[in-house]
Amino acid sequence: MFVFAKHFRPDLIKPRPSVAVFLTWSVCVCTALAQQNPPDRAKDVPRWTSELQHKDPSVRWYAAHALGQLGPAAAEAVGPLRRMLPRAKEPDDYVHGTAAWAIGRMGPAARPAIPALVECLGAELDASERAQSVHASARRNAAWALGQFGTAARVAVPELVKLLDDEDPVVRVQAAAALWRIDRHAKAAPKLLEMLQAREPTESYAAAVALGELGPDVPGALEALVEALGHPDEDTQRAASRSLGRLGPRAGPALRKLLTSGDAGIRNRAARALERMGSFSDP
Numbered sequence: 001m002f003v004f005a006k007h008f009r010p011d012l013i014k015p016r017p018s019v020a021v022f023l024t025w026s027v028c029v030c031t032a033l034a035q036q037n038p039p040d041r042a043k044d045v046p047r048w049t050s051e052l053q054h055k056d057p058s059v060r061w062y063a064a065h066a067l068g069q070l071g072p073a074a075a076e077a078v079g080p081l082r083r084m085l086p087r088a089k090e091p092d093d094y095v096h097g098t099a100a101w102a103i104g105r106m107g108p109a110a111r112p113a114i115p116a117l118v119e120c121l122g123a124e125l126d127a128s129e130r131a132q133s134v135h136a137s138a139r140r141n142a143a144w145a146l147g148q149f150g151t152a153a154r155v156a157v158p159e160l161v162k163l164l165d166d167e168d169p170v171v172r173v174q175a176a177a178a179l180w181r182i183d184r185h186a187k188a189a190p191k192l193l194e195m196l197q198a199r200e201p202t203e204s205y206a207a208a209v210a211l212g213e214l215g216p217d218v219p220g221a222l223e224a225l226v227e228a229l230g231h232p233d234e235d236t237q238r239a240a241s242r243s244l245g246r247l248g249p250r251a252g253p254a255l256r257k258l259l260t261s262g263d264a265g266i267r268n269r270a271a272r273a274l275e276r277m278g279s280f281s282d283p
Contacts, residue, residue, distance in 0.1 A: 045070065049077045052084065052099075057092035064095060068102030075109035077102075085116040087134065096120075097137030104145025111152050117142045118156045121163060136168040143171060147178030154183055164191050169203035177210045180218065193224045196240075201233040208236050212243025216250045226254045229269045241269040245276025252277065 048070075051063035064081060067074040084090040084099040100120055103110045120142035122134030143160060146153040156178070163175035164187060176192045179185035192214075195207035208228055211221045225247070228240035244251045251273065258270035 045074045045077055048074070049080050052077075052080050057095050060090075060092065061095045061098055064098040064102045068098070068105040071105045072107040072109065074102075075106050078106055078110045078113055082113040082116050085113070085120055087138075093135035094137050096135065097141040100138055100141035100145050104141070104148040108149075108152075111149060114146065114149060114153050114155065117146050117153075118159050121156070121159045136171060139163065139166065139168065139171045140174050143174035143178045147174070147181040150181055151183060153178075157182060157185060161185070161187060169195070169198075169200065170206050172203070173206040173210050177214060180214055189218050189220060192218065193220050196224050196228055196231075196236075199232070201236060204228070204231055204233055204236040205239050208239035208243055212239070212246040216247040222247060222251055222254060226251075226258070229258065229266050230263065237265070237269055241273045242276065244270075244273040248277055 045067065048063045048066050051059055052067075054060050054063070064084070067077045067081065081099045081103050084096065085103075087096065090096040090099060100117055103113045103117065120134065120138045122139060143163060146156045146160065160175045160179050160182075163171055164179075166172050166175065173192070173195060176188045176195070180188035180192070192207050192211055195203045196211065198204045198207070208225065208231075211218060211225055214221070216222060222244075225240045225244050229237055229244075231237050231240065244255060255270045255274050258266055259274075261267050261270070
């Protein structure tokens with residue numbers, strides 16, 4: 001019974017006991033399962049789709065999860081998944097969120113579901129109503145899914161902007177990342193950099209991972225991630241190192257300078273980032 005976001009990987013899970021970090025951890029689980037336990041291919045898409053109506057929410061959750069793993073190959077399931085998005089149609093919070101995530105995995109064929117995903121954001125509600133009426137898993141996953149459609153989801157931009165101040169830190173990260181993917185929105189990069197500097201570890205960690213996923217074109221991302229190697233939260237440090245490794249050669253010069261840092265931890269994290277991008281083999 002978990003919620004997901006593509007950019008979180010199982011090796012980035014934060015082992016913290018707080019409720020907030022449990023929510024961040026739950027975001028990672030779907031991708032962990034997707035990478036390590038692909039769905040049973042013996043079950044065809046119609047059979048998985050039929051299980052979306054099962055009375056047991058855990059069965060519905062795994063059916064939606066399996067369809068999402070299959071991605072565009074399961075595009076025929078977009079309609080049934082879309083019908084699960086109205087809150088009244090799916091009473092389980094995490095199944096609701098998983099349906100949104102699965103739609104985001106299905107490519108252009110899922111574009112007709114964009115208006116329903118926008119409704120899942122609950123952005124028209126004030127903060128207290130939104131927290132009560134639209135579970136964080138739905139807000140996070142709907143924001144992530146909308147980002148996967150790129151410019152086709154421009155209709156969602158005003159609602160995503162409202163979520164930049166959501167009470168849930170992962171929702172804020174997903175909204176900012178979606179805004180960047182959709183139209184390079186002016187508020188997206190500054191918000192992600194602000195969250196990376198946050199003292200609250202769930203927020204800084206999620207922002208560090210997102211910046212690595214979005215790539216080197218986010219203004220200020222390289223410099224902010226280098227600085228985050230010295231963040232007080234160790235998991236954020238590690239996430240920043242991984243993300244720098246994903247940014248490619250542009251990060252090389254800044255990371256090489258850190259190899260002479262007086263802080264052994266920063267030296268080690270810079271070295272690991274360079275290893276990830278293959279820079280140690282550069283001439």
